[in-house]
Amino acid sequence: MEQLLQQFASGLANGAIYACVALALVMIYVSTDHINFAQGEMAMFSTYISWQLMSWGMSFWVAFILTVMISFAMGVLIERLILRPLHNAPVLSIIVVFIGLLAIFNSMAGAFWSYLIKEFPSPFPKSEFGIAGVIGAHQLGVVLVTLIVLGLLFVFFRYTPLGLAMRAAAQNPQMARLVGVRVDWMLALGWGLAASVGAVAGIMVAHIVYLEPNMMGGILLYAFASALVGGISNPAGAVAGGFIVGILENMVAYAGNQIEKATGVYIIGNGEKLTVALIIVIFVLTVRPAGLFGRVVVRRV
Amino acid sequence: MAALLEVSGLKAFYGQTQSLYDVGFEIPMGGITTLLGANGAGKTTTLRAICNMVRTDGTIRFDGKNIRGMATEEIVRQRIAHVPEGRGTFTTLTVDENLRIAAYTRKDKQGVKDELERVFVYFPRLKERIQQQAGTLSGGEQQMLAIARALMLKPRLMLLDEPSFGLAPLIVLEIFRILRRINEEEKVSILLVEQNAALALDLATHAYVLETGKVVMSGPSDVVKNDENVRKSYLGY
Numbered sequence: 317m318e319q320l321l322q323q324f325a326s327g328l329a330n331g332a333i334y335a336c337v338a339l340a341l342v343m344i345y346v347s348t349d350h351i352n353f354a355q356g357e358m359a360m361f362s363t364y365i366s367w368q369l370m371s372w373g374m375s376f377w378v379a380f381i382l383t384v385m386i387s388f389a390m391g392v393l394i395e396r397l398i399l400r401p402l403h404n405a406p407v408l409s410i411i412v413v414f415i416g417l418l419a420i421f422n423s424m425a426g427a428f429w430s431y432l433i434k435e436f437p438s439p440f441p442k443s444e445f446g447i448a449g450v451i452g453a454h455q456l457g458v459v460l461v462t463l464i465v466l467g468l469l470f471v472f473f474r475y476t477p478l479g480l481a482m483r484a485a486a487q488n489p490q491m492a493r494l495v496g497v498r499v500d501w502m503l504a505l506g507w508g509l510a511a512s513v514g515a516v517a518g519i520m521v522a523h524i525v526y527l528e529p530n531m532m533g534g535i536l537l538y539a540f541a542s543a544l545v546g547g548i549s550n551p552a553g554a555v556a557g558g559f560i561v562g563i564l565e566n567m568v569a570y571a572g573n574q575i576e577k578a579t580g581v582y583i584i585g586n587g588e589k590l591t592v593a594l595i596i597v598i599f600v601l602t603v604r605p606a607g608l609f610g611r612v613v614v615r616r617v
Numbered sequence: 618m619a620a621l622l623e624v625s626g627l628k629a630f631y632g633q634t635q636s637l638y639d640v641g642f643e644i645p646m647g648g649i650t651t652l653l654g655a656n657g658a659g660k661t662t663t664l665r666a667i668c669n670m671v672r673t674d675g676t677i678r679f680d681g682k683n684i685r686g687m688a689t690e691e692i693v694r695q696r697i698a699h700v701p702e703g704r705g706t707f708t709t710l711t712v713d714e715n716l717r718i719a720a721y722t723r724k725d726k727q728g729v730k731d732e733l734e735r736v737f738v739y740f741p742r743l744k745e746r747i748q749q750q751a752g753t754l755s756g757g758e759q760q761m762l763a764i765a766r767a768l769m770l771k772p773r774l775m776l777l778d779e780p781s782f783g784l785a786p787l788i789v790l791e792i793f794r795i796l797r798r799i800n801e802e803e804k805v806s807i808l809l810v811e812q813n814a815a816l817a818l819d820l821a822t823h824a825y826v827l828e829t830g831k832v833v834m835s836g837p838s839d840v841v842k843n844d845e846n847v848r849k850s851y852l853g854y
Contacts, residue, residue, distance in 0.1 A: 461690070477717070477718075477721060480714055480717060480718050480721075481710075481718060481721055483710065484707050484710065484714075484718045485713075487707050487708070487709050487710065488707055488708075490670070491701070491705055491706075491707060492699075492707075492718075493670075493688075493689040493690050493693070494668065494689065494693060494698075494699050494701065495693065495718055495719050495721055495722070495766070495770070496690050496693035496694055496721055496722035496770075497690065497718070497721055498690050508675075593827065
């Protein structure tokens with residue numbers, strides 16, 4: 317029982333990370349119809365920035381907040397300088413640019429900070445955080461931080477005029493221009509927010525997976541799976557998808573371990589977690605192509 | 618009456634294709650002007666050209682100031698409200714959000730509040746549907762929301778593209794009655810593009826007839842209404 321709870325808690329913590337990265341993907345997807353393949357590497361790069369700030373003597377949370385702000389500026393700049401000129405480019409060009417960004421961030425991180433694996437601190441004190449035997453201090457902290465970030469984003473999009481303008485620009489850019497919304501800037505803001513949310517995910521997960529230039533590779537796949545499960549065009553769905561994928565992969569691994577213990581036959585275990593996630597994706601997309609919470613888009617021709 | 622909008626030598630292009638050739642007209646302050654013409658004559662393009670939604674050439678003066686070439690977002694800030702063809706609403710946003718986003722460019726909070734009250738006087742049905750997603754409204758209600766949305770801008774000029782499109786005749790009459798009230802009570806000048814020429818000529822004070830991207834006739838609507846060619850081509854008697 318205790319093991320089950322621990323597995324669940326770890327799934328919850330992983331799920332929180334997937335949810336953040338999935339949300340970052342969805343934020344850009346809803347306004348541009350593109351999946352930013354460089355989202356994970358941008359988050360990794362942000363994590364290195366926070367590591368650098370901490371190694372210069374800043375405390376964790378100061379570095380955290382500063383990194384989120386720097387990442388925001390970085391996202392805005394990437395949109396304005398790199399993607400803006402490609403506004404009317406064919407999809408394939410944009411995908412190539414995303415893959416290029418991915419490679420650039422990866423090799424820049426390697427060049428600046430080397431490919432050696434680094435330890436990354438956790439800001440959540442072991443003595444006060446977590447519940448012994450149920451959830452670890454860092455896991456609980458990760459869940460709390462991501463819930464706060466997601467809550468803030470929800471309030472921003474739901475209740476502020478700027479959030480409303482961003483939603484309007486994503487839904488119907490031409491109409492948004494007709495009510496005076498500066499759609500180009502909304503896109504850049506969306507990139508900034510996505511980069512910030514990615515940075516939060518990177519900083520939170522770095523303590524678990526350790527800091528190295530390829531740390532987000534697997535996580536981006538999980539996040540993509542989460543976004544698809546929840547419905548790629550639905551931000552709330554992507555968040556739910558993140559938690560679903562995170563918990564489900566751990567539950568399946570747990571069940572596999574139990575079966576092995578009881579019968580001695582190895583069917584499935586921790587090594588197959590990513591496979592599980594991908595099977596979930598294929599299953600959901602076969603049964604519900606729009607994702608669990610997605611809406612089927614009917615285009616009038 | 619002074620002209621609020623003066624358009625002259627207006628050309629418009631979709632890619633390589635030119636669809637307006639030297640269009641010119643004036644919209645008097647406080648009046649209702651209609652653009653008539655068959656499908657493809659360039660009515661919608663003219664409205665889109667005013668808001669810089671197509672590539673244009675020529676001059677467009679609004680209140681004496683040349684606005685051609687300004688970004689659409691900036692033209693809206695001159696208080697020109699454009700209600701595009703086929704329900705200009707944000708379908709996934711609620712009625713309330715549609716109306717609030719329409720006032721995005723306005724900084725006077727109290728003014729926006731008053732405006733909202735006034736809009737509900739014209740369109741009480743929208744108040745009942747305030748929390749509903751715009752996409753779930755009926756066609757008539759969506760058109761009302763689109764006009765209400767335009768009103769939230771407190772416009773000086775309203776550009777209306779086919780407000781009768783796909784609506785039942787009774788709803789169309791209701792919408793046209795409301796448009797007349799808006800023109801009289803809110804002092805909003807209106808440029809109306811309409812397939813239903815009879816209705817449009819009843820509402821408008823001035824009319825222009827477009828044919829393949831050129832103005833072929835213009836004058837007070839009473840005169841245009843009694844022109845033999847207009848009667849035959851657009852009114853059908």
